[in-house]
Amino acid sequence: MFKAIWAARWFVVLGVLTFIFVLVINTPLHFVWRYVEPQAGRLPLKIEQVSGTLWDGRLRFAVPQLRDLGSLDARWQLSPLALLAGRADFDLSVLGDGVRLKSAARIGLDQQLQILGADGYLNADKIQPLLTRNRVSVAGEFELSRLLASVNLQTRQFSDVSGRLVYSGGEVGFPVDNKPIRATMPMLIGTLGMEPEKAVLNIETTEGQALIQGFMQQDGWGGIAIRRRFLDVLGQKWPAEATEETVIFEVSHKVL
Known part of the structure; x- marks a missing residue:
């Protein structure tokens, strides 16, 4: 039995890594936000609400210097396979009254x-x-x-x-x-x-x-x-x- 487990050790390692990977990308964004929020104060944005997950997240924010923009809703979707390759491929959209932005983007290591x-x-x-x-x-x-x-x-x-x-x-x-x-x-x-x-x-x-x-x-x-x-x-x-x-x-x- 021990030999069978040892022979399948790489499948076990792969299974553990896959589990960790799935767990991370599906982590609720509000859980992560509590650690990121102190650093967000440096941004020229006012974050009003976060929801979703790291993989499929949503963010409501405002730009204090442009109050007439009102609240803007941002949403992004990450590609899990790209993360395995050491980069983040994502689709981003920002919507508001009189404002619209859609883009595909990529960030590498x-x-x-x-x-x-x-x-x-x-x-x-x-x-x-x-x-x-x-x-x-x-x-x-x-x-x-x-x-x-x-x-x-x-x-x-x-x-x-x-x-x-x-x-x-x-x-x-x-x-x-x-x-x-x-x-x-x-x-x-x-x-x-x-x-x-x-x-x-x-x-x-x-x-x-x-x-x-x-x-x-x-x-x-x-x-x-x-x-x-x-x-x-x-x-x-x-x-x-x-x-x-x-x-x-x-x-x-x-x-x-």
Whole structure:
């Protein structure tokens, strides 16, 4: 009998490991949360409720700096087989009033986060309080599609960024030469991509005319450059002599 058990020892070990694995991924999230909650205070989020398991979890949270977003519901589902390979493959969704985000993602032992295709929606009303601080108002909707990116969570370095951002158009307001301007913005198309050492967002009209470029560098500096053509599209005039390709406004600052 002892020989039979010894011969089957690897099946016993496999059975024990499988039992532990199943036990861990099915652990109630509220049980784990009591140990994680003290560290969560560092996040720019207010966690309101947790439920489900580590494998299939749900989280309700709010962003204090964007109160108009209200409460958001997040849900994720892990792939158990991927965990056996030393990585976490998961599907994530965030839903709220005027907000939607869905993405597939992967995190490896090397702390490399891969976004494998994210789609999202945002009603501009939800970020209006944030824009108002800079005397800017925007009406309309934003849609994000096919976002891909790779980010090292330890070094904060990113690569392989690509995607598409569409603004529906709508009424906008902003200061020009310290004077408030109101106009109707047409539909705009934004294309995310990589240039040496930085990610860029090129914003164009539906006819492909370049208006704005935003960028984020690996060192955490980000910025924006606006061409005179942007004012032309809004029916506004620039007081100085400049071609439509001339950058009339440019600013950058430390973001991360």
